[in-house]
Amino acid sequence: MRIGRPIDRVIQGMFRIANKQAVTVDFILNDVQYQYSVAATSRDIILKARREGFSSYIRGEFLGACLTEENTRAVILSQDTEATMKHLAAVKFYIKHMKGLQPQIGYNSRNEITFPKMDSTFYIGTAGSKTFGRGDTITHLHMSEAAFYDDLKGLQGSIMEAAAHAKRIVLESTANGYNFFQKMCQKARQHDGSYTLHFFPWYADESNYLPLFAGEQLPLLDEDIERMERHHLTMEQMKWYITKRADFMEHPNDVEGKLLFQQEYPTSIEEAFKSSGANFFRTIPYEALEPVDRQGHTFIYRPAIPGRRYVIGVDYSGGIGQDYGVVTALCTDPLEQVACYRDCWTEPEQLSYKAAELGRVYNMAYIVPEANNHGTLGVDVLKRIYPQSHIYKRDIPVRKGVNGPKKKTMLGYLTTEASKPYMCNALSLYLRRGLKIYDAEAYSELQVFMEDEGKLCAPEGMFDDCVMSMALAAVGIRKLIPELPKAPVISPPPPQGVIYPFDNAKDALDIVLNTRRGRELIKRFYMHPSSVLSEMSRLNYGRASKHPTAK
Template identity: 30%
Template sequence: MDQWSEFASLLQQPKGTLFLAEHMLCVRDRSGLLKPLRANVAQRRYEARRDAENIVLKARQMGMSTWIAGRFLLKTLFIPGTTTLMVANTQESAEALFAMVQRMWENLPTPLQSGIGKRGRANARQMTFPAMDSEFRVASAGEPNAGRGLSVTNLHCSEMARWQGDSSETLAGLRAALAPGGELVLESTPNGAYGCFYEQWQQAETSGMVRHFFPWWYEPAYVGARVADFTEEEEVLVQREGLTAEQVGFRRELARRFGAMRVQEFAEDAVSCFRESGDCFFDRDALAACAKDMNAPMDVRRNGALQVWLPAVPGRRYIAAVDVAGGGSGGDYSAVQVVDIATGMQCAELQMKMSPRDLAKAAAEIAHEYNGAMLVVERNNHGAAVLAYLEQERGANVFVDRDGLPGWLTDVASRPRMLSALAVLLSSSRSLFQGERLLAEMRSFVVDERGRPAAAVGCHDDLVMSMAIAQAVRARIA
């Protein structure tokens, strides 16, 4: 057992991990041949900088899942009482990852495999090692109880940007299962500038998580036909990253084969790979340009919930559009967008979790401040309650629709029209939009699997919908 203890201490050092992986683990290469796991450039760079909490943003097929799985298998074998959990985006992916881990076990050195590495219970999702009181598990992010009831030592969240359901809630549950001093790895290719993985990447520096970015050229197999003449963009990459003529040839082939998806599947930097990936409903170039022209609010109230860019001007007319949350004060956000009727300029924005009564009062106060602005309340669902409370507000200027009923009805006919009109307005007149929160929601407003524009899973659309309502009514009455 002393020898195994020495191996456990080696795993704490990058060089020791590299040595053990090469001498104990085998994987299939791109040709399907079984060979020792020799670390590539990305794997070595990861090992040199890894810490207790890590987030990995990468191009596809960089071998990071393989490396993390192998390293965690060694920790499970050599460190008593270890529980390793790998969580994949789908059940199929989880089973594929576990098949790779099983292959590593099957090709361990015989003394290890028949000694402390001898398996107890083994199936398609779990291996136990009774001699070390350790186990290795896989799960799907779609499982409602993934990680529940476990005390996890090593947690690997694979392809997290593609997790289904509320990935923030799933990650929170998994983090709760991670034991003090445990090791965490969040890993994925990009999938849009929204969602839990994107947020974790953006917040990594302040949260103490180590960021690892691995562009496609770290993989030595990614080469193509030699290129003689470089474009200006290619010349910049050659000078900055040291790309070879063969790598430039591979990059051109990627552009031909993948088109706009190249920057997602074969990331080159940690900014554009997010911005240019995913199925964003709004024009990405317009969003990027809008982000550069953002102005800070001149006034912030209600602990930041209410932001004001342009105060009311005497004689001007305004709309205050209200999107009502379905869950009241404990659920989603409600939102109010104030827009100048003549210009369409965003003047103020409220985003807050409120009851229908409090929302009606807040909207009425904002409308009063903006020269008795027209209050346009989406009357779907809980909007009816807000409209009822507004009847008690003296002087409230409530919008009445063409059907003679107060409020705005968002239905299968009006919804696509008003969202499309908002998308056109963003592209043609981006200076109308001031709010960073609105812009963030636009980035995470995607075309779903049914072809319907909606907030990405785990994201909000209250600011988008209230702005779409405001602009739709403005176009009708201006």
């Protein structure tokens, strides 16, 4: 018997359970249940893979509390009626197959069981009403598969008042895309608030393995080998993994099936919330790094190093809790995020002071503030407290004079639907060139940022303030360092399909303008045709004579 907390003695000493083979056995904590019991707190969020036994354990814990602690009011909420019935049936199974004397039961309905001797109640319901829980007092609350609730945020408002003084609150679920549950996980991961995040990947379940046959070689992908090395997995575990993955995929290139599998059986938190292939940023070099310093809403990931150049992007908000004001600091060499500030209650004036403060810390960094909307006041404040030579300037034509067109210099970057593609593509360029992201919230926003019918934005209900702040900083890097960073060195692919012979400049230009790849480079990245030609040549669109297989 493994004991993580005192309630484990009650669970294993009183209850029996039907195992995965449908055989009734004594309730003995499995490895995952024991790991959680040791780490459990009064306010927990559990992000997990499928079928790891958390619902069974929490049902046993809450029923044990009803039988041993007076005035217990235990509540389990599920995502739909079918799941509610399964929870209720499981609790009644525990009671029916209890070791020793049967408990005295008072009221026993389809949703509620009372234990009059202890004045305790066990309620199991469906999370379908925002008003559920008002007027009640809850001591133990389990929100099962919370990511699948229709309105988790609304339910939180109605039920948390009743559970304000609860001994235990547990939100447990597999991932379900980017929703309120994901935001709660992200907040708990950053130790912001009262909840503790517990993540249990598929390999935490000791039964997830398949034995190898003598001399068997597994068809591992490069990403499988990286996964295996990073998480110290065995070949037996990897055999289980690729076999299970094949059940989700209709064919080897089934991206949707693969993403669904990774959501159901994640290896990491990032993988659990990975979304579809329609995202704008395909490459995001993320490394989960703990801040070396945190002061309020400011996270310092790398201290300033004398001699290095830094760029700061400032995305303003109204400071009324509707969206976030964000300041992001990037280093130009090596390309990496070094600091960020994010808060929804910081007004434009205060955010300018914060940007100036970080700018002075990071070697008088070059600051690119948003110049429209709330940024109009922010830029006006910033120019009074920070050297204007270190603030981004743009030229705008005002009128045509005697000696030609005249221009007016303005501070800040004007973010519009027309200018957004440039700044977002600039950020995408640096991400592909290895710009390291350390902030979990920034990474979360990058993962879901998308192009929807020509509009660059976050999905409905999500934020993109960190993305915009980083994109502004990317514009600053482009202005400070016009040369493109070197692309990572990769082995060129073998020539396939048509090989383009470049006999003269005119032929090369024609190929650039009449090739899908060439048009894409010009349209998306504003590259000069000569630069496009170089890029295409690097990708093996070279002279036919260079390839012995060319005819």
